[in-house]
Amino acid sequence: MTLAVLGGSFNPVHNGHLSLARTVHSLLGYERVFLIPAASPPHKALSSGATPEQRLEMLRLAVAGEAWLEVDDCEIQRGGTSWTIETLRELTLRYSSSLEGKIGLVIGRDLASGFSQWREADLIPHFADIILAGRPGGDQNSAPEFPHRLLANDLVDASSSDIRSRIREKASWESLVPEAVYRYILDNALYQNS
Template sequence: MKVGIMGGTFDPIHIGHMIAAQCAYEQAGLSEVWFMPTNVPPHKQQATMASSGQRWEMVCRAVEGQPHFRPFDFELKKGGISYTFDTISLLLKEYPGIHFYYIIGADMVQFLPKWYKIGELAKLISFIGLQRPGYTPGMEQLPESLRDAVELATMPLIELSSTSIRQRKSEGRTIRHLVPDRVHEYIEESGCYGP
């Protein structure tokens, strides 16, 4: 079984995440994609705006009714800083029959050599690097051992980030159509990003 992991703070989850997951699912022939919110990401110092419970609720709503997507709260339950190597090591013990593919943006491919225990991690899983039009991921700069662990997939160019969505919300502008409908409803009802 081939399972893709979409990790992230998902603060909030948005349509860019959904499109990326769908492209990875189709092009890499995955069985499922698990959306796994990070507890505390190692590369982001600032706290999330929404609580872990709110981020989890938004992920659950985003994947609702999509049979090949599922929410996965492994890192939220584990707590602490979310290092991919630690998470994958635990997942492989729990799900020995699954080959995991970690889904990342093509812009992150060149930073893979800086990941915690990347040499060991690349022996355990594969990566799917999502290429945007007009962007070169710099595969040739990777060590050969890493290059072999990365599969490229393409996705449409979408300039969208959780930061820009929170910014729009704080300015009183609509975020409708930038996040899944059920997520939009939740953000409006809960007020997790302000009025």
């Protein structure tokens, strides 16, 4: 099995996340892609408005019907700060009998400049092939000094922070998330006061 992982707060998951996962699956040929929500991201504060369980449920709704796309809750189960190196170690051990090659670690190109500050950054390439994806508004021309592969992905103009802001301001946002996620957010009155 070839496996790629895409982490984040997914607060909420949106169409940009799903488009990126589909590109990793179709263009790079990874048999499975895991979306892994962080318990507590190390480099930014997690915005309020949804519990970890609600973020997980939105992810599960978003991936329904996609056999190759899965949600893994290892970081939420582990709790505390979500360190990428710990997740890579856990997944490598868990799938040691079936994993073909290294895990593909998908990160935004905008995060590449700070990669050396990540916990045990020098060990991450031992566990993962790093895949740099473009993000709207991000630096698309950086040349990181670590082994990586550039992904030619579509830049979907959607962000979780923008969606939360639109919900608070009662602006249009339904086209930015899957229908099931839209209904879930409405039904649970998420992000209205965050």
